[in-house]
Amino acid sequence: MNKNKIINDPVYGFVAIPTGLVFDLVQHPYFQRLRYIKQVSMTHLVYPGALHTRFQHAIGAMHLMSMALETLRSKGIVISEDEEEAVLSAILLHDIGHGPFSHSLEHSLIEGVSHELLSSLLMDRINQDFGGRLSLAITIFNNGYERKFLHQLVSSQLDVDRMDYLNRDSFFTGVSEGVISFDRIIKMLNVVEDEIVVEYKGLYSVEKFLIARRLMYWQVYLHKTVIGAEQLLIKILQRAKYLAGAGKLLFATPAFQWFLNQQIDKSNFLNDPLHLDWFTRLDDTDIMSAIKIWEQHEDEILSRMCQRIMKRDLYRSIMSDKPFTSSTIDSVKVRVRECLGVDEEDMHYYVFTQEIHNRAYNPSKDPIRILLKSGELVDITEASDLGNLEALSKNVSKYALCYPKEVGYIANPSAR
CATH class of the missing domain: 1.10.3210.10 (Hypothetical protein af1432)
Structure with a gap:
């Protein structure tokens, strides 16, 4: 050849x-x-x-x-x-171990398993296929x-x-x-x-x-909107994982289903090669096909978040050089509760913060x-x-606060 x-x-x-x-x-x-x-x-x-x-x-x-x-x-x-x-x-x-949408799986479906570890495991497996070359x-x-x-x-x-x-x-x-x-x-x-x-x-x-x-x-x-979109995707995966664990029926490809229906961590990957087999069948198309179907799911939280991704109706993201005060976050939650009728136990799907770091050298x-x-x-x-x-x-740190746009702008989202 x-x-x-x-x-x-x-x-x-x-x-x-x-x-x-x-x-x-x-x-x-x-x-x-x-x-x-x-x-x-x-x-x-x-x-x-x-x-x-x-x-x-x-x-x-x-x-x-x-x-x-x-x-x-x-x-x-x-x-x-x-x-x-x-x-x-x-x-x-060097990137062979990346999962769908980069790091999203590391924060939702697979606990404590980095793409670096997966890259190492996959390189070892390919090395076996290639006779040690x-x-x-x-x-x-x-x-x-x-x-x-x-x-x-x-x-x-x-x-x-x-x-x-x-x-x-x-x-x-x-x-x-x-x-x-x-x-x-x-x-x-x-x-x-x-x-x-x-x-x-x-x-x-x-x-x-x-x-x-x-x-x-x-x-x-x-970018603040990129951060908001990636966090929304993670929240979707977390909600799907929660529903699957509660016995709810969710559409998913076989590879995606494998990770939705089990609690899989680092030790699982190290001790059972079957998990790595399923991981190699997973890519962006598995996630996006599920999100398209979940737009019509009976669970309102999952359905709403999936619709937002598909329609690009993303959460508003506010950036600050300092951590947001608890009073600022609470005021956002009050608005979300009044506007969308969200229960406190589900509020983390609608209002969340993230700390981000940037160090060029x-x-x-x-x-x-x-x-x-x-x-x-x-x-x-x-x-x-x-x-x-x-x-x-x-090392420069910034802080993001994300919440649904329909609650309007929050007056003076000050940080301490």
């Missing part, structure tokens, strides 16, 4: 599938599932073009990895063919390989994963603040003392990368090092003449 394929990517143009192993990984059913999982969850309800998938992102990240390896080899860094194939496989599979890729992915810089290319504060999703999400949302000079950054990469560093000439491109990451989080990933974790012309290595915050890079390293 001819495995020398190319993919026409809207962001980078033609992307080559570099090896037969990578082609077989792309063809694997677990990877093909990513075609049906949106990269940025409910963001399309704010930016209509944001319908790109985890599949596209993984292919793009692999392409950037190929560029990075080519750059490093051109600078005398020896990378074997086995290492190349392994690190390409690792980045290709992914063993080195898994070692690199888990940061167990002796050449640490290969793991840094997969997962760090300046990895090809972040470069692709910033570039790609900017492209599909139309938010130009996320555009980065990924090609310039990659050309400036080097390895010193087994660590990825950026040559001084790439300093300004990395500064722009960090600024773009901060702006994309506030403008896209943590953490100098204490995998710091981005700049290689000065003198040969000295310094943290980017020291090398930069932009004072705001110090601000980007601070």
